[in-house]
Amino acid sequence: MAKPGAYVLKLTRDREALFHEALEDREMFAEAVPSFPHARGAPLVCFILNSRGRISHIANGRRGVNAGTFQSRLNLSDIEPFQTKLTAQDIIEGVPARNRKVVEERFKHGGLLTPKAFEEVVDLVARLAPETAPSIDRFTKATRRRLATLDRSAREALGAQKESVATAMLLAGIERSPLQEWVLRDDEAPGSFLDGLKQSRQREDEMIIRDMADVPGYDFIRRVPKASAALFVDEESGTRLTVVLANRLPLEEQTGTDLIYYNETFKSFILVQYKAMENDKAEGAVFRFPEKQLSEEIARMDAFVTEINKLQEEGTIDDFRLNNEPFFLKFCPRIQFDPDSSGVTKGMYVPLSYWKRLADHDGMVGPRGGRRLAYSNVRRYFDNSSFASMVKGAWIGTVVSQSSVIERWMKEVIETGRAIAFAVKTDDKPDDDNASITVRPDLDTGLFIEASDEEPQFIVMKN
Incomplete structure (x- = not known):
C-alpha cells in the first residue's frame, strides 16, 4: 500500500524570491533536493519554510526524476499559503520529546520526515492551523482511527x-x-x-x-x-x-x-x-x-x-x-x-x-x-x-x-x-x-x- 509522508523544504532568500515568481506565473514550483526514498505514487505533504524560519506554505509534493548526482527533483503543486503564523521552532517545541530530535533536524535543515515524526507533525499542524484541514486531515491519527473501525x-x-x-x-x-x-x-x-x-x-x-x-x-x-x-x-x-x-x-x-x-x-x-x-x-x-x-x-x-x-x-x-x-x-x-x-x-x-x-x-x-x-x-x-x-x-x-x-x-x-x-x-x-x-x-x-x-x-x- 502507498505510504504517505511529509517533506520539509527550506528555501534560501534567492530561492524564496523565485518561488513567489513561480506561484504568480504557473502556480507550481520545483526544487532540486538531496535524494530521498519515497514512492512517486504515494501522497507527500510538503511544508515550505521561508528564509526567516516561518512555515509560509503547504503543498502536495511528488518526487521527480534525478536532478543530478545524489539529487532528486521535488515537484510542488496545489500550493496554499499558511494563514496561521507558525515557525519551525513552534513545531519543534510542540511535538512530543520522543520525536523532537528528528523533527528539529528536518525543520532546521529540510528533508523527509520519518513516519512517526510525520504523524506527530501532522497532528500538531492540524491543531494549530485549522486552515490546513483540507490538505492534512486525512493523515491525522483521529482520521486513521476512524478508518480502522470500519468493518x-x-x-x-x-x-x-x-x-x-x-x-x-x-x-x-x-x-x-x-x-x-x-x-x-x-x-x-x-x-x-x-x-x-x-x-x-x-x-x-x-x-x-x-x-x-x-x-x-x-x-x-x-x-x-x-x-x-x-x-x-x-x-x-x-x-x-x-x-x-x-x-x-x-x-x-x-x-x-x-x-x-x-x-x-x-x-x-x-x-x-x-x-x-x-x-x-x-x-x-x-x-x-x-x-x-x-x-x-x-x-x-x-x-x-x-x-x-x-x-x-x-x-x-x-x-x-x-x-x-x-x-x-x-x-x-x-x-x-x-x-x-x-x-x-x-x-x-x-x-x-x-x-x-x-x-x-x-x-x-x-x-x-x-x-x-x-x-x-x-x-x-x-x-x-x-x-x-x-x-x-x-x-x-x-x-x-x-x-x-x-x-x-x-x-x-x-x-x-x-x-x-x-x-x-x-x-x-x-x-x-x-x-x-x-x-x-x-x-x-x-x-x-x-x-x-x-x-x-x-x-x-x-x-
Whole structure:
C-alpha cells in the first residue's frame, strides 16, 4: 500500500524570491533536493519554510526524476499559503520529546520526515492551523482511527467503488491524484466512496448541477433519487468526469458483470466481471475453477449476447471494431481499500470467448488435478493500459445499433430502479421498440460514471 509522508523544504532568500515568481506565473514550483526514498505514487505533504524560519506554505509534493548526482527533483503543486503564523521552532517545541530530535533536524535543515515524526507533525499542524484541514486531515491519527473501525464489508465496498472510479478516470484520461484526498469525516461508514471526496460536496452547487444537466447523455440519470455525485475536471485537456452513485440498480444480476463502460463518442459498451485471485506460493496468484458463481454469471452473459447479436452493424466508420464482443473478465488480487493510493488494481483482462477456450485447455490443470488460471498459463491478456487504450478508441465493444438498444434498456433500469428483462426483437431494423420491457422486483446497487469533452465519454456502473 502507498505510504504517505511529509517533506520539509527550506528555501534560501534567492530561492524564496523565485518561488513567489513561480506561484504568480504557473502556480507550481520545483526544487532540486538531496535524494530521498519515497514512492512517486504515494501522497507527500510538503511544508515550505521561508528564509526567516516561518512555515509560509503547504503543498502536495511528488518526487521527480534525478536532478543530478545524489539529487532528486521535488515537484510542488496545489500550493496554499499558511494563514496561521507558525515557525519551525513552534513545531519543534510542540511535538512530543520522543520525536523532537528528528523533527528539529528536518525543520532546521529540510528533508523527509520519518513516519512517526510525520504523524506527530501532522497532528500538531492540524491543531494549530485549522486552515490546513483540507490538505492534512486525512493523515491525522483521529482520521486513521476512524478508518480502522470500519468493518470488513464496509472496507470491501469502499475498495470496489474506488476501483470503479479509478478505472473510469484511467479510461477518460483524467488525473487520478484527487482520489488520494479521500477522508473519513465522521465515525459512521460513508454511504459511498464519493462521500469522502471533496468533489462530492459540490454536487448541491447550482452551477455544477446546471453543467451536469448539459452533458450529452446525462439527462436520463439526473432524476435518480438519493444519488451521491462528484465532478472531476482535467485542467489541461478540459475533460470532465461526472461520477454518480445511484443506489438500488439490478444491473449485475441481469448482465452477469460488475462494471459497464460506455464510450459515448463511438457508441460502444464494454462489460467487465471481476474475479478475485488467491495467493499461491508457486504461482504468486491463481484463480481456481470451476466456480458456481462464475458459471451463473457467464450464463447471463451468454443470454445477453444472444439478444444483442440479433442486431448487426450498419457499416459506418464509427461501427468499426476489431471485435464486437462486449464481455471481459478481469482476474486480479482481492481489492484492498487504500485511501492513500490513486492506482488501479493490476490484473488480467480476458475476453469471454477466450476464457471459454482457456477453461477447457489442458494447460489449466494444476499439479493436484484441479484447474487454475495464473499468469504463467494464461498466455495472453490485456493489462490496464492496453485495455484502456482499446476501450478508449472503441476498437472493441458493441456496435452502434446494439448500443442504442442497451442504452435504452439501461435508461429504464436507472429511472425505475427495477430489473427489466432485456430482449431484442428479431425484425431487421432496430428501433425504439426493440427492447421489450418486463418488470420484476429485484433491487441492487449501481455506480454510474460519465466523462465528457472532446475525449470519448464513458459510463461505468458498479454493483
